[in-house]
Amino acid sequence: MDLGKLTFKGGASIPEFKELTSKNPVEVLKSPKIVYIPLHQHSGSPCEPLVNVGDVVKIGQKIGSSNAFVSSSIHSSVSGVVKEISTIYTPTGIKSKCVVIENDGMDEMIESIKERSLEYYKREEIISTLKEMGIVGMGGASFPTHVKFSPPEDKKIDILIINGAECEPYITADHRLMLENTKDIVSGIKVAMKALNTEKAYIGIEDNKPDAIEAMKKELAGEKNIEVAILKTKYPQGDEKRIIDAITNRKVPLGGLPMDVGCVVSNVATIKAINDAILKGKPLYERIVTVTGSVNNPKNLLVRIGTPIEDLIEACGGFKGKPGKIIIGGPMMGIAQFDLKTPIVKGSNGVLVQALDEIKNEEVLPCIKCGKCIDVCPSRLEPLFISSYSLKDNYSKCDELNALACVECGACSYICPAKRPLAESIKIAKREITAKRKKS
Numbered sequence: 001m002d003l004g005k006l007t008f009k010g011g012a013s014i015p016e017f018k019e020l021t022s023k024n025p026v027e028v029l030k031s032p033k034i035v036y037i038p039l040h041q042h043s044g045s046p047c048e049p050l051v052n053v054g055d056v057v058k059i060g061q062k063i064g065s066s067n068a069f070v071s072s073s074i075h076s077s078v079s080g081v082v083k084e085i086s087t088i089y090t091p092t093g094i095k096s097k098c099v100v101i102e103n104d105g106m107d108e109m110i111e112s113i114k115e116r117s118l119e120y121y122k123r124e125e126i127i128s129t130l131k132e133m134g135i136v137g138m139g140g141a142s143f144p145t146h147v148k149f150s151p152p153e154d155k156k157i158d159i160l161i162i163n164g165a166e167c168e169p170y171i172t173a174d175h176r177l178m179l180e181n182t183k184d185i186v187s188g189i190k191v192a193m194k195a196l197n198t199e200k201a202y203i204g205i206e207d208n209k210p211d212a213i214e215a216m217k218k219e220l221a222g223e224k225n226i227e228v229a230i231l232k233t234k235y236p237q238g239d240e241k242r243i244i245d246a247i248t249n250r251k252v253p254l255g256g257l258p259m260d261v262g263c264v265v266s267n268v269a270t271i272k273a274i275n276d277a278i279l280k281g282k283p284l285y286e287r288i289v290t291v292t293g294s295v296n297n298p299k300n301l302l303v304r305i306g307t308p309i310e311d312l313i314e315a316c317g318g319f320k321g322k323p324g325k326i327i328i329g330g331p332m333m334g335i336a337q338f339d340l341k342t343p344i345v346k347g348s349n350g351v352l353v354q355a356l357d358e359i360k361n362e363e364v365l366p367c368i369k370c371g372k373c374i375d376v377c378p379s380r381l382e383p384l385f386i387s388s389y390s391l392k393d394n395y396s397k398c399d400e401l402n403a404l405a406c407v408e409c410g411a412c413s414y415i416c417p418a419k420r421p422l423a424e425s426i427k428i429a430k431r432e433i434t435a436k437r438k439k440s
């Protein structure tokens, strides 16, 4: 099989701005004075606190859990004292209980963190450990990994795809991870293959990261069952259905899941977290975050979960110019924040600052029926029609036009010459359709 320049139908070439940070090795951010750790950082049920105000905690200590299967444990990222159990908005806009911990600066770890070889694990034990260690998808969706790795018996997974595409402009956290933690990624892939009982894995990397492709290929020399698949740089190549299509030519049916075509897709940062959890006994309490855009020194930082974004901006020399918008994530799928105290959570791969003078308030014009939004839509939808019905509150028509298949990539809004709020209005339609289905 030719594993070069693979791609999917649709999508768009968009400016990348990755040069701001792609050559910057990851720096460890000093641990913050206070962390705000939300108990709902994942898809599924929120956790309940396991600690009370005044409790002394250590790094890696479990501070939140849930009995629900679709949930994932939460751990302390510092050692110190629990100051408050409050409520905050997470970067994705979810209102969540939050454990506020004052850091004692001692960096004391829990004693149970110890190394263990893969051969001592049974498959079921890997799955339950992933939940216990708080492992969730770190590419954005934050779906609990133990759930993804537990497909029903009739869904045999024969291909694991590691998503190293990182197609979102500006973000280079996964790029640096692939360069700096290559060994851990390869051993993490082997853990995931054992958990899924899968013989074959591909790591998909866009061709704008030749150094990462080289590093992974070198590390994989001699491995027959794990290969690098080189992807054409195109947005949104990192969407899981698009990466499956590009690498395997399998099409996930409308409304279906990757397991329907025998695949599981896991982000490269998640694979590193799986490696650390299973082989090193380390829960997920820190991650790499790209801090970029209008800051004085854009960087890639290793950040404790719960660190307020203002600490990251300060570590990057502060704002360059007057800030207009602060986004957690990238410009296409990220979410604008209203509070500098908002904490980094497990799914936060970037902080992008846009200066006030960079933000264009372009006039929305009538649709000229150019069809560009249809050409770029990776989900093969007709964004102009869905959006038009959504703007008229006609959500049943949006449903008929398969609005739920929209992956919210924003490519349609980006390409639209009339600057129509396509992705934004389709997102609203999705929310309304889902709410209606839940009621009925």
Ligand code: SF4
Residues within 6 Å of the ligand: 376, 377, 378, 379, 380, 381, 383, 405, 406, 407, 408, 409, 410, 411, 412, 413, 422, 423, 426
């Ligand atoms: S309709 Fe949805 S999936 Fe299609 S381009 Fe727009 S945002 Fe992306």
Ligand code: SF4
Residues within 6 Å of the ligand: 366, 367, 368, 369, 370, 371, 372, 373, 374, 383, 384, 415, 416, 417, 418, 419, 420, 422
């Ligand atoms: S890209 Fe914009 S102007 Fe062109 S058809 Fe779609 S909505 Fe209309």
